[in-house]
Amino acid sequence: MLLIYFIVRNIELESERLFYKRVNKEHISIDYVNWINDSEVNKYLETRGGYTIELLKKYIENLYEKEIYFWAIHIKDSKKHIGNIKIDPIDIKTKSGEYGILIGDKESWGKGYAKEATNTILNFCFSELKLSKVTLGVIENNMSAVELYKKIGFKIDKIIIGTKEYNHQISNSLRMSINA
Numbered sequence: 001m002l003l004i005y006f007i008v009r010n011i012e013l014e015s016e017r018l019f020y021k022r023v024n025k026e027h028i029s030i031d032y033v034n035w036i037n038d039s040e041v042n043k044y045l046e047t048r049g050g051y052t053i054e055l056l057k058k059y060i061e062n063l064y065e066k067e068i069y070f071w072a073i074h075i076k077d078s079k080k081h082i083g084n085i086k087i088d089p090i091d092i093k094t095k096s097g098e099y100g101i102l103i104g105d106k107e108s109w110g111k112g113y114a115k116e117a118t119n120t121i122l123n124f125c126f127s128e129l130k131l132s133k134v135t136l137g138v139i140e141n142n143m144s145a146v147e148l149y150k151k152i153g154f155k156i157d158k159i160i161i162g163t164k165e166y167n168h169q170i171s172n173s174l175r176m177s178i179n180a
Helices: 030-038 053-066 113-127 145-153
Strands: 019-024 069-075 082-092 096-103 133-139 155-166 169-180
Touching: 019 113, 030 053, 030 082, 030 133, 069 113, 082 113, 096 113, 113 145, 133 145, 133 155, 145 169
Parallel strands: 096 133
Antiparallel strands: 019 069, 069 082, 082 096, 133 169, 155 169
């Protein structure tokens, strides 16, 4: 698989209620650390907590150096950072990219921000990056995420049985994709 890192400019995007800014050192905060360490937030993530400000700083610096498409999601009205969204890696040969999102601020759950952010980033991927496909992985038990992705138009490509233990039970993973 041929992976390529596009030269990432500090591309800022916006949608009706949100704006998206490249994640950088200004996003290092105790709130962000608390999201990653919150068992309800990280229930379906690879990261299982144990983060500190210093670890978060190293993580963000590493991603920034790689020049990947990794945005902080902010609410326009309050400028509050509520989560992150990314496309990485991008495979230039297949014109596809891997999607990921985290709405870490629990007060922002259930308000449609994940759907709005996802649609904005998919539009960017298809219209600006000229990708033909966006893929993602999700734990099958994460029903709210799976339903959101289906509503947006993602299709299940593959079920991977017994992937990992999440929430004290062995869970399946879904590989999903959407085409331009």
